[in-house]
Amino acid sequence: MGEMKLQATQNPLKGEIEVPGDKSISHRAVIFGSLAKGTTKVTHFLDGEDCMRTVNAFKKMGVSIEKQGLTLTINGNGIEALTEPIEPLYFGNSGTTARLMLGLLSGLPLFTTIYGDPSLSKRPMDRVGIPLSIMGASFDGREGGSLLPLSIRGKTLNGINYTLPVKSAQVKSAILLAGLHADGETKVTENTPTRNHTENMLKAFGADLTTDGHTITVTNKNTLSAADVYVPGDISSAAFFLAAAAIIPGSKLTLKNVGLNETRTGIIDVLRAMNADIQIHNEQSGGGELFGDITIAHRKLRSTTIEGEIIPSLIDEIPIIALIATQAEGTTIIRDAEELKVKETDRIAAAADLLSTLGASVEPTDDGMIIHGKTDLTGGKVASYNDHRIAMSAVIASLIAKDEVLLDDVSSIAISYPGFFDDLAEIKSK
Numbered sequence: 001m002g003e004m005k006l007q008a009t010q011n012p013l014k015g016e017i018e019v020p021g022d023k024s025i026s027h028r029a030v031i032f033g034s035l036a037k038g039t040t041k042v043t044h045f046l047d048g049e050d051c052m053r054t055v056n057a058f059k060k061m062g063v064s065i066e067k068q069g070l071t072l073t074i075n076g077n078g079i080e081a082l083t084e085p086i087e088p089l090y091f092g093n094s095g096t097t098a099r100l101m102l103g104l105l106s107g108l109p110l111f112t113t114i115y116g117d118p119s120l121s122k123r124p125m126d127r128v129g130i131p132l133s134i135m136g137a138s139f140d141g142r143e144g145g146s147l148l149p150l151s152i153r154g155k156t157l158n159g160i161n162y163t164l165p166v167k168s169a170q171v172k173s174a175i176l177l178a179g180l181h182a183d184g185e186t187k188v189t190e191n192t193p194t195r196n197h198t199e200n201m202l203k204a205f206g207a208d209l210t211t212d213g214h215t216i217t218v219t220n221k222n223t224l225s226a227a228d229v230y231v232p233g234d235i236s237s238a239a240f241f242l243a244a245a246a247i248i249p250g251s252k253l254t255l256k257n258v259g260l261n262e263t264r265t266g267i268i269d270v271l272r273a274m275n276a277d278i279q280i281h282n283e284q285s286g287g288g289e290l291f292g293d294i295t296i297a298h299r300k301l302r303s304t305t306i307e308g309e310i311i312p313s314l315i316d317e318i319p320i321i322a323l324i325a326t327q328a329e330g331t332t333i334i335r336d337a338e339e340l341k342v343k344e345t346d347r348i349a350a351a352a353d354l355l356s357t358l359g360a361s362v363e364p365t366d367d368g369m370i371i372h373g374k375t376d377l378t379g380g381k382v383a384s385y386n387d388h389r390i391a392m393s394a395v396i397a398s399l400i401a402k403d404e405v406l407l408d409d410v411s412s413i414a415i416s417y418p419g420f421f422d423d424l425a426e427i428k429s430k
């Protein structure tokens, strides 16, 4: 793929689709399935590039993982059976793989080197390196061990009692993974709740983990046992079609089996606050995760303010929420989202650049954006910054643009949504 010309259609989107499996849950299913004893079957796995990095890392450490379609069969033999990889582990674009694997590898009796693509090589690793070093871990790498590539000489770690200084599920998960085989208790406290898939899945695999308010405690008194995992649809992928239906007149879409864990559903609350016509039905649960169908129809939107505790529950959706805000009457303010600056690219700058190039009124701020709506979008030449979420936001924006949008590169979309254009074609043609 590469550059793509996107013709404005303004056609309503109609029909029903099932979005791909959740990226966060897919990573964790591979990790815990590989650490557990027994056979774990993972269904509706997301085979995007990021999750395949996690699969390949465990294959290189001796775990047998077979993939047939979207089903993985993982034959785990326990943490102690992981073998030292004889070559560096490549994590591509995946922040989740890098942070969670750092947590795991720092306490194993192995020497490993990990590296990533140019984007991942700029992202901060000291946010996990600092607490892991307090636990006794030893790393070396660029910028004093805060940037990839990193080398890790695993050691026996000690438990820690740590309050997260950043709103990050990746940091929380890295410490919990280290805590699974550290001496004593490991406690992580978060002031603002972040996605809790690690906690849910560890419980399903039989770990000794308890949650008390905002504090999670794990010990090494456990042997993880295999558990089958059904991966619900990714609400972060569904977000692009929720947005499209919300802003294109005449649209009505149903997205089936979407994950509805309340640490992830901020976009639904925001859409409701903006007057979107959105309904949830067929709610079910499995493996500690809630999922169900979402139906959304176009309706006139109004602005809102997005700040505080809701931010981690929609952090990856902010670029597409910014597009929705350009089509809402009034001023939408997004605050407390400084974490966007350390994603695949600076997503505050990238989203503001994309939408401003298309004629919207978007002011980037230090921790968010101010968007004045409603503005018609023009065409133009736009940049994805090699960021999958910016690229997909550009494609959805092009659906309502007056003229052609020329997007520099669409290859990053395969990171989290390999079938994105097929799903879009499916709902466009109905």
Ligand SMILES: O=C(O)C1=C[C@@H](OP(=O)(O)O)[C@@H](O)[C@H](O)C1
Pocket (backbone or CB within 6 Å): 023, 024, 025, 095, 096, 167, 168, 169, 170, 171, 173, 195, 315, 316, 339
């Ligand atoms: O734990 C996870 O699976 C993720 C956590 C979030 O990152 P942070 O922990 O950096 O906020 C999110 O942006 C990322 O897409 C996936």
Ligand SMILES: C=C(OP(=O)(O)O)C(=O)O
Pocket (backbone or CB within 6 Å): 023, 050, 093, 094, 095, 096, 097, 316, 343, 344, 389, 416
């Ligand atoms: C930030 C993201 O992922 P990661 O941190 O795993 O690269 C994302 O998918 O939007």
